[in-house]
Amino acid sequence: MSPSTLKVVLSLIIYTFTLVEITRAGDPDILTDFITPLTGPVDANFFTYTGFRVLVGPQSANPPPFKVLKASLVEFPSLNGQSVSYAALQFQPKSINPPHIHPRSAELLFVVQGSLQVGLIDTTNKLFTQNLQIGDMFIFPKGLVHFQHNVDEKVPALAISAFGSANAGTISLPNTLFNTTIDDTVLALAFKTNVSTIQTLKKGFAA
Ligand SMILES: *[C@@H]1O[C@H](CO)[C@@H](O)[C@H](O)[C@H]1NC(C)=O
Numbered sequence: 001m002s003p004s005t006l007k008v009v010l011s012l013i014i015y016t017f018t019l020v021e022i023t024r025a026g027d028p029d030i031l032t033d034f035i036t037p038l039t040g041p042v043d044a045n046f047f048t049y050t051g052f053r054v055l056v057g058p059q060s061a062n063p064p065p066f067k068v069l070k071a072s073l074v075e076f077p078s079l080n081g082q083s084v085s086y087a088a089l090q091f092q093p094k095s096i097n098p099p100h101i102h103p104r105s106a107e108l109l110f111v112v113q114g115s116l117q118v119g120l121i122d123t124t125n126k127l128f129t130q131n132l133q134i135g136d137m138f139i140f141p142k143g144l145v146h147f148q149h150n151v152d153e154k155v156p157a158l159a160i161s162a163f164g165s166a167n168a169g170t171i172s173l174p175n176t177l178f179n180t181t182i183d184d185t186v187l188a189l190a191f192k193t194n195v196s197t198i199q200t201l202k203k204g205f206a207a
């Protein structure tokens, strides 16, 4: 085989493997139509989730600043093996969804009420921000740090997010760093500050 033919063959092999990897970039494929529960009958109710009805019902008089309602593997077990899930994000005025990561999926966010300022940071540390209006969508790529902020002082915001995993997972950066038992000295060195500053930050998360 000539060196140029070898090059072509090698490129083809690499290309094929890349394609296979891309098509595998979701939850593992299942070998049945759906995954049945260990107990209970499988009827239409198994494929139905009504946990989002509260979004259109009367709203709580004293809502938290930010609330997430999920329809993922835990809440809706029939999503197991289907590589999809939803979250409904409810923002009171001037509230945030703090910087976080979904390790297993991209997030496609759709603003259905109010407006949101959103941002993501790529692995070169470049920040991308946008002001979204009702009807707008934004994609947060898988595994990248991102956040949402309802800047409006009066109007609440509601967004629906779709995920390409039944269990996208969430790593909240503030919670992961300051609401676990990572040694204060490690955090002080990491954030180029002192232990008492770290302890002050940790206090904000204490129950
Ligand atoms: C820790 O750092 C803060 C902010 O720089 C400073 O105000 C404080 O005096 C420091 N505390 C100690 C114990 O060094």
Ligand SMILES: *[C@@H]1O[C@H](CO)[C@@H](O)[C@H](O)[C@H]1NC(C)=O
Binding pocket: 175, 179, 204, 205, 206
């Ligand atoms: C801190 O962690 C505890 C235990 O995981 C959790 O219940 C609590 O909500 C967290 N606090 C905040 C402010 O996120």
